[in-house]
Amino acid sequence: MKLLVTFSRKEGKKPIIAQVVRDTGVLVNVERALIDSSEGEALIDIPDESCRIVKDKLADLGASVRILEEEISLDESECVDCGACISICPQEVFSFDEESRLRMDAKRCVLCGRCIEICPHRALSRRIEG
Amino acid sequence: MQKTLHQINERIRDGNARVVTAEEMPALVAELGEEGALAEVDVVTTGTFGAMCSSGGFFNFGHADPPIRMERVWLNDVEAYAGLAAVDAYIGATQQSTTREDQYGGAHVMEDLIAGKAVELRAISRGTDCYPRRTLTTELLLENLNQAIMCNPRNGYQRYNAASNSTDRVLHTYMGMLLPSCGNVSYSGSGLLNPISNDPRFRLIGSGVPCFIGGAEGMVIGEGTQASPGAGFGTLMVTGDMKEMNTEYIRAATMTGYGVTLYVGLGIPIPVLDLETVRSTAVRDEDIWVDIIDYGVPARDRPAIERVNYAMLKSGHLEIKGEEVRTSSLSSLRRARKVASELKEWIEGGKMAVCLPTRRIDPTKRAGPMRETVQGPRVLEIMDRRVITISEDEPIRDAARKLLKGETNHLPVINGNGVLVGIVTTYDISKAVVNPGKGTHVKDIMRRKVVTTTADEPVDIAVQKLEKHNISALPVVDREYRVVGMLTAMDLGKLFGGRWLK
Numbered sequence: 001m002k003l004l005v006t007f008s009r010k011e012g013k014k015p016i017i018a019q020v021v022r023d024t025g026v027l028v029n030v031e032r033a034l035i036d037s038s039e040g041e042a043l044i045d046i047p048d049e050s051c052r053i054v055k056d057k058l059a060d061l062g063a064s065v066r067i068l069e070e071e072i073s074l075d076e077s078e079c080v081d082c083g084a085c086i087s088i089c090p091q092e093v094f095s096f097d098e099e100s101r102l103r104m105d106a107k108r109c110v111l112c113g114r115c116i117e118i119c120p121h122r123a124l125s126r127r128i129e130g
Numbered sequence: 131m132q133k134t135l136h137q138i139n140e141r142i143r144d145g146n147a148r149v150v151t152a153e154e155m156p157a158l159v160a161e162l163g164e165e166g167a168l169a170e171v172d173v174v175t176t177g178t179f180g181a182m183c184s185s186g187g188f189f190n191f192g193h194a195d196p197p198i199r200m201e202r203v204w205l206n207d208v209e210a211y212a213g214l215a216a217v218d219a220y221i222g223a224t225q226q227s228t229t230r231e232d233q234y235g236g237a238h239v240m241e242d243l244i245a246g247k248a249v250e251l252r253a254i255s256r257g258t259d260c261y262p263r264r265t266l267t268t269e270l271l272l273e274n275l276n277q278a279i280m281c282n283p284r285n286g287y288q289r290y291n292a293a294s295n296s297t298d299r300v301l302h303t304y305m306g307m308l309l310p311s312c313g314n315v316s317y318s319g320s321g322l323l324n325p326i327s328n329d330p331r332f333r334l335i336g337s338g339v340p341c342f343i344g345g346a347e348g349m350v351i352g353e354g355t356q357a358s359p360g361a362g363f364g365t366l367m368v369t370g371d372m373k374e375m376n377t378e379y380i381r382a383a384t385m386t387g388y389g390v391t392l393y394v395g396l397g398i399p400i401p402v403l404d405l406e407t408v409r410s411t412a413v414r415d416e417d418i419w420v421d422i423i424d425y426g427v428p429a430r431d432r433p434a435i436e437r438v439n440y441a442m443l444k445s446g447h448l449e450i451k452g453e454e455v456r457t458s459s460l461s462s463l464r465r466a467r468k469v470a471s472e473l474k475e476w477i478e479g480g481k482m483a484v485c486l487p488t489r490r491i492d493p494t495k496r497a498g499p500m501r502e503t504v505q506g507p508r509v510l511e512i513m514d515r516r517v518i519t520i521s522e523d524e525p526i527r528d529a530a531r532k533l534l535k536g537e538t539n540h541l542p543v544i545n546g547n548g549v550l551v552g553i554v555t556t557y558d559i560s561k562a563v564v565n566p567g568k569g570t571h572v573k574d575i576m577r578r579k580v581v582t583t584t585a586d587e588p589v590d591i592a593v594q595k596l597e598k599h600n601i602s603a604l605p606v607v608d609r610e611y612r613v614v615g616m617l618t619a620m621d622l623g624k625l626f627g628g629r630w631l632k
Binding site (some may be wrong): 086106 | 316460
């Protein structure tokens with residue numbers, strides 16, 4: 001399960017994620033993080049069953065947490081199976097099947113947005129999951 | 131054994147022709163032998179589907195009442211060339227909209243018309259006695275045009291060099307996004323399915339030969355622009371009626387950071403007349419080699435990083451200098467296959483016959499570079515030759531003094547051998563004064579990653595470096611990385627008012 005964590009750094013540089021890992025014992029995978037002098041945002045991946053405990057702990061530490069419901073979406077009527085997205089994706093979300101048709105493993109995606117930006121046919125977008 | 135074109139066309143007409151795609155041919159030749167394949171196969175169909183920037187179309191709009199001689203023409207705000215009589219225009223695929231920039235262009239206009247959408251035509255004129263009208267606006271569908279003839283000056287590249295990027299920043303090119311440090315390889319082309327690769331000596335592909343273009347029955351006009359078949363980079367000029375095309379095989383696209391282009395589906399049937407045709411159509415991906423070019427070098431003759439074949443490119447992974455790198459294609463192999471198999475159906479069904487070129491394409495011709503009579507300015511001509519440098523072991527205070535005395539904002543830092551090792555700016559020194567924790571010497575506060583230029587680099591390239599890195603000066607270095615000058619934003623002013631401004 002993916003959580004989008006945003007936190008303020010105004011009161012100093014608290015090692016929020018490290019503390020969550022230490023206190024809960026849950027191994028957190030940081031998939032994407034953008035931190036500047038005043039605030040930070042991190043996309044973390046955790047086992048589904050640990051969602052509650054991690055969310056509560058993050059909230060205690062002053063972070064706001066949102067379960068990520070967006071995912072990458074492929075418009076098959078626009079896609080021509082060129083494969084421009086394959087080699088630029090840091091998560092190896094895209095691949096060709098035996099018939100050179102573009103396949104997508106959306107679960108691996110961390111929503112970095114790179115493929116959306118470069119798709120020559122504008123076939124990729126973010127959409128709300130479900 | 132030899133077959134005649136007449137025999138092949140008779141079998142096509144009778145619905146008995148044996149047609150295979152260029153992808154099926156190598157295995158068939160391996161199985162039946164060359165003689166066996168010649169007896170068995172009548173036609174080999176080829177196909178490619180990729181970005182073909184050099185595409186466009188002629189339109190004839192019919193005369194308005196009162197009539198206008200269109201001098202400038204826009205279709206959905208994309209300008210078309212109207213210097214052709216009164217109501218003709220040529221729209222180029224890469225021309226961009228005046229209102230939507232790279233999100234819409236000539237390619238989109240063609241795709242929209244083929245998709246059956248209405249397109250707004252705007253035209254202006256100064257008005258003449260015979261054509262009094264000065265402005266015109268109307269909505270048009272493809273069926274409202276007298277002619278909409280796609281005419282592509284350069285399509286169907288025989289093969290195309292792959293692309294990578296050795297620099298430390300992302301590049302956005304017409305070959306797509308290239309990750310830093312050769313993080314990926316991008317390529318284009320259908321390899322063994324490519325039309326010219328199945329007839330590299332142009333024995334059977336030439337003027338007048340029928341082709342599949344964008345879903346329509348079209349024709350090869352002849353040699354494409356910039357064709358260099360002697361070097362293995364042949365191209366074709368092709369034409370077809372847009373009214374018979376469909377958007378399965380004509381797709382507008384935008385290469386981020388580059389601009390608009392058109393994906394075109396193109397295929398050519400090759401009649402199997404003799405053993406030489408059998409051999410040339412048995413070409414495999416392993417036989418078609420290209421270079422991986424380093425797009426990090428901003429010059430016409432970019433260096434090759436590696437030589438690879440299409441089997442390696444299509445596999446999805448390559449090795450560059452011991453590291454595994456993923457590959458991406460920009461063209462679609464799946465759709466190239468569809469072109470070849472639809473063309474196969476056409477010929478099996480007797481819809482298209484084959485013919486020989488009415489005029490041969492010269493297979494030995496090579497394209498040359500541009501002859502330039504006026505050289506653009508080089509860094510050498512405008513750089514500041516007064517070089518004030520500082521050594522890395524000097525105190526920050528001395529750097530501040532030098533900056534004040536030299537009335538400059540940038541101070542290249544050199545080591546004991548005179549080699550550039552860093553740079554300090556007035557900003558870095560101000561920061562060191564306000565925040566003195568870092569140390570007291572130049573080497574403690576200098577930036578070690580310095581963007582540089584050389585004396586013979588074109589100024590345009592240096593300007594691009596300034597812009598890309600958001601900086602205002604570049605040390606000019608020689609081969610030994612010693613500083614021979616500085617190029618600052620101020621020096622660029624010399625370009626105005628001097629001999630470069632004409």
